[in-house]
Amino acid sequence: METAQPTVVTTEGLEALLDTLRRRGYRVVGPTVRDQAIIYDDIASIADLPRGWTDAQEGGRYRLARRDDDALFGYAVGPHSWKKFLHPPVLRLWHAERDAAGVRVVPEPDPDERFAFIGVRACELHAIAIQDKVFLESGQIDPHYRARREGAFIVAVNCAVAGGTCFCVSMNTGPKAEAGFDLALTEMLREGEHHFLVEAGTDAGNAILAELPHRLATTEDLAAAAAVVARTAGSMGREMRSDDVHELLLRNLDHSRWDEVAARCLTCGNCTMVCPTCFCTSVEESSDLAGAEVSRSRRWDSCFTMDFSYIHGGSVRSSARARYRQWMTHKLATWFDQFGTSGCVGCGRCITWCPVGIDITEEVRAIRESEPQ
Template sequence: MNACLPDIRSAVRIDCQGLGSLIAAIRRRGYQVIGPHLQDGAISYGPIQEIEDLPIGWTAEQGPAFYRLQRRSDSAMFQYAAGPKSLKDFIHPSEIRLFSAVREEGAFRILPNSDPAPRYAFLGVRACELAAAGIQDRVLLEGRYSDPIYRARRGNSIIIAVQCSAPSEVCFCTSMGTGPRAEAGFDLALTELIGPGSHEFVVEVGTQLGAELLSEIEFSDASPDLRNQAQAATQAAAASIQRRLDTNGLREVLRDNFDHPHWDDVAQRCLACGNCTQVCPTCFCVNVEDSTDVAGQTAERWRRWDSCYSLAFTYIHGGSVRVSTKSRYRQWLTHKLSYWHDQFASSGCVGCGRCIAWCPAGIDLTQEVAAIRAATNQTEGTK
């Protein structure tokens, strides 16, 4: 064990054993470690007890409507891009009880939830996911009201980021300015370096808590050469990203093309299944549902993820407002890339590409935007 505390913003080196010790150190502090593991044919986030739970030697190939696990020839742990789950699944859970109420002497009494918020340590978080959490912070914490569930879970959490060195075909974080390199928002950030006969991590220290965690495990100085290798890995990742979303004037392009014929084109393909909203790490919409037991003695209110693709989403006495698939796709994309700026002073998209990979129809928002842009420019050109 190192007696010294590494400086914040310094970088040190650990090996695989060190990573195992880090997981153990976090768990000793009473945190549940949530990291990548194999689940349902994907590399997903879930509980991690030890290093063997990580997807050692696995990666995944991704494309529009395409996700396949693949074996690697080495024992890398973090060489893949974002899977279907994100931090959202844990800090803004898909369903949670808001309160229960009991009937007493003709009236009823509201019982607030008293369960303490879980203490999560997230391992393997990518730059795009950190950006997404920052966006959700603005929605759920930093407005006039703040969501106590999100606040408790987010405030309690430890973030061990991983600098991305294996983006997939659907990634476009470079267009959104969110990655692949994480600069802040983490307690520790690992860069996995794997070569013939070597498997080690450069660890950047983001916070005091991160430094304290490192002080509990074996680490050594990261040589300048090793740090250069880590830098080069994310630089290579950035260079390898081919997909582009032209964000220049995008806010206005979408806002001003409400009646663009391309929306009809997308609506022909969109199934309105809502997958994109479920996997999107910034989509925050929820429904609030009330129920009672059969005897009417207890009632509960639950909050569940909702999707603007559902017909019921805009139901108001008399019917729904956004009836067509076209109107719902347009609402999702325009909200994400345009109205979000009005509401929360940034785009709602981090370029993780999940909505592209997990869309059963392979709808690719970068192409849809390009199509709207192209036709818009054409129209303007003929004026």
């Protein structure tokens, strides 16, 4: 791709972007306010974006709050991740019908829609890249994921706000989008003006950008956008030393801290449901009462459930201690052994949406500080 000079668009240019994507046949999905949270869903215009809203997050706590400006992306992340669309919570794989002629098995067709994701954060770009490794690059290709992933158009947003549970700087995954996007926006509100610095990451992004009303970015624009990212990087809500966490956890599998966290953990699985990289599933079959139709579906599962590790004779991980240790050591350590990368992107969702506020960064710190110096 030929590198293009960054440009600047107004809110009218952003509206034109959504219109252009829709005109090209994309299903446009982005952040919107619903049920007292910022979630991802279909959006028709920038009026659907969370204008003037932010989120206050801490361990076990999430609240929306009003900003003192009209920022469209002035929040961190909500309970949803883009995994919801690329790796759906429930997916019917096939169904079979029985009639007088016999049994007919009908595979589930691939989706015929192309997604355009609006407002993807840097940590989420890394999460999508991690799921690409799992579903596309690990030797076994998941055709259902591939059908949704191919052709997706990604509009990233560089973070102007760090949530109270964010630690992407520690994981080298943000707050600036560096790769994996077609277009990247930095929202700038200054002196009554509402502008977005736009950087293209692909030829497809350049082609879309050429159709939008824009102007070339000035030195002042570039400096203002850089200041937004620098301010966010300096205000992380959490931190976690991650360069040695693989070895740290694997040499502490019998640490007493696992018992302490198990005493608090409800094994509800919230952390795995909101995590943008967790990918565990189970397969279910169901039939109608007449026995004329049966279907097989795949749905999200969690290593926190008793049934997930069940084999003949019982569950391999029957205690809360074993299940929490499995999740945390896989996420931060053995994921490297499987996929060559961490399974954590520092988004902080597992901390925010844990009902009892268990903090993965605090658990790592406690184990590290217990070792002899």
